[in-house]
Amino acid sequence: xxKNLILIILIALTGNFIYGQTNYFTKSGKIEFFxxxxxxxxxxxxxxxxxxxxxxxxxLNFGVLIKSFKFKNAxxxxxxxxxxxxxxxxxxxxxxxxxxxxxxxxxxxxxxxTANISGDLTIHGVTKPxxxxxxxxxxxxxxxxxxxxxxxxxxxxxxxxxxxxxKIAKDVSIEININYEVMSx
Amino acid sequence: xxxxxxxxxxxxxxxGLLAHDLDSLLNQVSGDEVNYADAAFxxxxxxxxxxxxxxxxNHLDFRIEHxxxxxxDGIYNFFGLDQxxxxxxxxxxxxxxxxxxxxxxxxxxxxxGSLKFRILRQSTGKVNMPISLSFYTDLAAFTRDFSDPTRxxxxxxxxxxxxxxxxxxxxxxxxSLQLSPTMVHRNLAPTVLDPNDIYSLGIGGRYKITKxxxxxxxxxxxxxxxxxxxxxxxxxAIGIDIETGGHVFQIMLTNSPVMFDSGFIxxxxxxxxxxxxxxxxxxxxxxxxxxx
Numbered sequence: 377x378x379k380n381l382i383l384i385i386l387i388a389l390t391g392n393f394i395y396g397q398t399n400y401f402t403k404s405g406k407i408e409f410f411x412x413x414x415x416x417x418x419x420x421x422x423x424x425x426x427x428x429x430x431x432x433x434x435x436l437n438f439g440v441l442i443k444s445f446k447f448k449n450a451x452x453x454x455x456x457x458x459x460x461x462x463x464x465x466x467x468x469x470x471x472x473x474x475x476x477x478x479x480x481x482x483x484x485x486x487x488x489x490t491a492n493i494s495g496d497l498t499i500h501g502v503t504k505p506x507x508x509x510x511x512x513x514x515x516x517x518x519x520x521x522x523x524x525x526x527x528x529x530x531x532x533x534x535x536x537x538x539x540x541x542x543k544i545a546k547d548v549s550i551e552i553n554i555n556y557e558v559m560s561x
Numbered sequence: 562x563x564x565x566x567x568x569x570x571x572x573x574x575x576x577g578l579l580a581h582d583l584d585s586l587l588n589q590v591s592g593d594e595v596n597y598a599d600a601a602f603x604x605x606x607x608x609x610x611x612x613x614x615x616x617x618x619n620h621l622d623f624r625i626e627h628x629x630x631x632x633x634d635g636i637y638n639f640f641g642l643d644q645x646x647x648x649x650x651x652x653x654x655x656x657x658x659x660x661x662x663x664x665x666x667x668x669x670x671x672x673x674g675s676l677k678f679r680i681l682r683q684s685t686g687k688v689n690m691p692i693s694l695s696f697y698t699d700l701a702a703f704t705r706d707f708s709d710p711t712r713x714x715x716x717x718x719x720x721x722x723x724x725x726x727x728x729x730x731x732x733x734x735x736x737s738l739q740l741s742p743t744m745v746h747r748n749l750a751p752t753v754l755d756p757n758d759i760y761s762l763g764i765g766g767r768y769k770i771t772k773x774x775x776x777x778x779x780x781x782x783x784x785x786x787x788x789x790x791x792x793x794x795x796x797x798a799i800g801i802d803i804e805t806g807g808h809v810f811q812i813m814l815t816n817s818p819v820m821f822d823s824g825f826i827x828x829x830x831x832x833x834x835x836x837x838x839x840x841x842x843x844x845x846x847x848x849x850x851x852x853x
Binding site: 448 | 582594599773807848
């Protein structure tokens with residue numbers, strides 16, 4: 377009986393251990409975007425990006441609150457939320473995706489890896505499939521991920537009026553910087 | 562054996578707790594945030610009167626305001642466009658909660674200076690606040706010659722004061738409503754029958770018809786003694802706001818040709834909105850950012 381107990385506890389503990397090592401998350405990831413035109417450059421940064429990474433199945437999810445994007449110009453931030461992203465109607469943007477070349481990445485070995493990612497990006501209530509590559513650096517209990525994508529506002533039904541269309545880029549570049557930690561209780 | 566089953570269950574439970582999903586993480590992040598319901602109005606003015614909107618720190622608002630003559634004058638005065646009353650203002654936000662302003666109106670050649678303090682800011686999330694509330698105070702001095710030069714005129718008679726509480730709620734993304742209890746003090750009342758202090762309640766609202774366009778309306782009801790010397794009509798205005806980035810254009814119909822607060826709130830002489838005594842007018846607001 378006692379042996380049984382110890383065994384179960386051991387299984388439970390090792391289970392926890394293994395489970396913990398394959399689940400990573402962050403609540404303080406960084407996403408920056410840049411819209412560059414001849415007339416005007418706009419950029420904003422969000423330091424509260426939420427992301428989870430399951431290394432065993434290569435599942436990768438991102439979530440951001442639109443209101444957490446900070447601009448240098450507060451009026452631009454207001455218009456970004458009010459006129460373009462409609463952040464009370466669509467408060468968050470999401471990405472749900474998978475690493476497609478999981479076999480090339482050894483998450484138990486320190487080193488640099490390139491991950492191919494594909495999934496669905498939801499912005500402004502519109503979901504589109506996208507692909508991206510990310511540079512991963514596996515360290516001790518920490519994984520850093522860096523990636524960049526291009527997003528077209530028009531694809532996500534974000535209307536830009538004619539009057540300002542020369543000030544807002546057709547292609548907005550987005551840079552993503554994440555430091556994943558091991559998920560634990 | 563029962564115990565071990567219990568333990569197995571417990572270990573499964575711990576897996577369950579481990580599985581933070583994206584939504585719960587996002588909720589944790591959003592729970593730490595205060596979501597301000599800003600931009601209840603497009604501009605710092607509903608139409609003639611102040612709105613609860615406070616500019617962001619280090620932003621400057623340059624306003625050009627015009628009210629033309631009476632539309633009822635007809636084609637001879639080109640429906641009022643031959644005459645115009647003008648007001649220019651500069652407002653600067655020293656902080657997110659304090660704006661200082663100066664203005665010059667052609668009506669009575671009046672200069673004025675104002676302060677607007679944000680006291681409450683409508684929000685959800687970490688702080689739940691159902692309304693926004695600001696306090697506005699304005700001191701105006703007219704510089705035209707006194708109408709009766711034979712009387713002893715004091716320079717202090719040129720002054721008038723406005724103290725105003727602005728309470729607003731952005732009910733939905735589209736609809737906002739504001740109440741503005743106001744006290745106006747004039748050092749010089751038009752006649753001895755008129756009070757120096759006038760208490761007034763303003764009501765203003767906006768309804769967005771597109772993302773960048775809104776319908777606005779505004780009315781101030783003033784309590785007047787029945788003996789008041791002249792017939793006054795409370796100011797009424799209906800308008801449309803058009804926002805284009807840093808500009809807000811406000812186009813309105815109003816029975817008030819006066820644009821500074823102590824001037825228009827106290828009412829207009831013999832200009833009855835419902836009898837067609839209506840002026841066409843516009844405000845242009847250009848906001849400059851001096852944020853580093």
